Amino acid sequence: MAAIDLFLESGYENTTVDDIAAAAGVGRRTFFRYFRSKEDAIFPSHDEVLRDIERLFDEADDSQHPVEVACAGVTLVLDSYLSDPDVSVKRYTLTRTVAPLRDKEVASVDRYQRVLARYLRGRFETDGEPLPDLRASVAAAAVAAANNHVLRRWLRNGGTEDAHALADKAFRLVVDAFSATSRGSTGATDDTVIAVLRSSAPLAEVVQRISSSLATGERDTP
Template sequence: MHTRHELSAAALALFAEFGHESTTVDQIAARAGVARRTFFRYFASKDDAVLPDHDTTVGTVQAVLEGAAPTEEPLAVVCRAIREVLRMYTADPSMSLARYRLLRQVPALREREIAVVSRYERLFTKYLLSHPSVSGVDPDSTTAMLAEVSASAVVASHNHVLRRWLRTGATGDAMSRLDEALAVIRRRFSPSADDEAPGDIVVTVVPGGTHTSDVLDAVRRALD
């Protein structure tokens, strides 16, 4: 794992110095002090070195979902699981900042990150739809729709908090900010999360392919 981290750090440093297109695998391996073949034991390409931790984090998130008791509020479990994703980013602020700056400069890498992050949304939707409280419902029902929308809202909340944290130089308590955002989501999509009487359900419709930050903004406007 140490070598994997060193390779990723070397890749990010070289991309910042010489640009993404000009940097080669040989340069990354040399900067990390390993052989070219060692690089390929960890990554299939130089682009894979930019987002090295998601596979492990997906496994951690899956374990949280699978380890939850059937009687636990399902959206609370999803909110607990998304904290593991933010924990991955906040564990190494300098690396996260370097990655953020690079992704802003290279659209192809940004698209790759979006695709990776969508894995969490699919995991959460699958978990919510398979939960005993909704298992067996009509896929076209309002219940099924709300499961998918609430999973999207959780991921959008995470992305919103993460971006704000990175834009401010990775300072401040990002986890507390995430918990505050998730509390709003739970109150709206799972009223039993607190002692308040259930309120109206608000459904926001956005075009397919809408960026997660825009989805969150649309949800916030609807709730306001």
């Protein structure tokens, strides 16, 4: 849309809806038929992506770790930005500068985050995790933040870089954080093993577990 370019060259405040409509060659009334508001003119259709995420969650493999599924879901958001780098970068320079646009962006991120939290809550409940509601909210926020961090970095570099590679690293960090506290043991990096053990367990068994884990790299959850 031409709106984004007008905002960039003339400023958001100085650009009226009449200007945008005129630049697009349509009437002012028609503009509001296509966009709910002046702000909406530069944002993508989040509703579609939200539906895609919901569908992905419905069809998700329950054997996969919940947080990993959530990461897969939020990756759809990332992809929607990656699919049109030019517009995404332009929009980013606006959302950094113009407060109402930034707020709008933040609000849409919150919508994604709610969908993630809802899915996670369901999974945590069936998994019998303690405090499923809290865990879901926190994990959803962490996943969304990781995604946003990658996205922003990618946008700052003008759409170069391999965003998915960055995202994998970022999601790894989040998944580890939230499976380390709830699960037994998980590899943090290739050369590292994390063991969580009860100190009341016999020392011999502890040592045995540790050494086998170090040797094979396998995960062992009692």
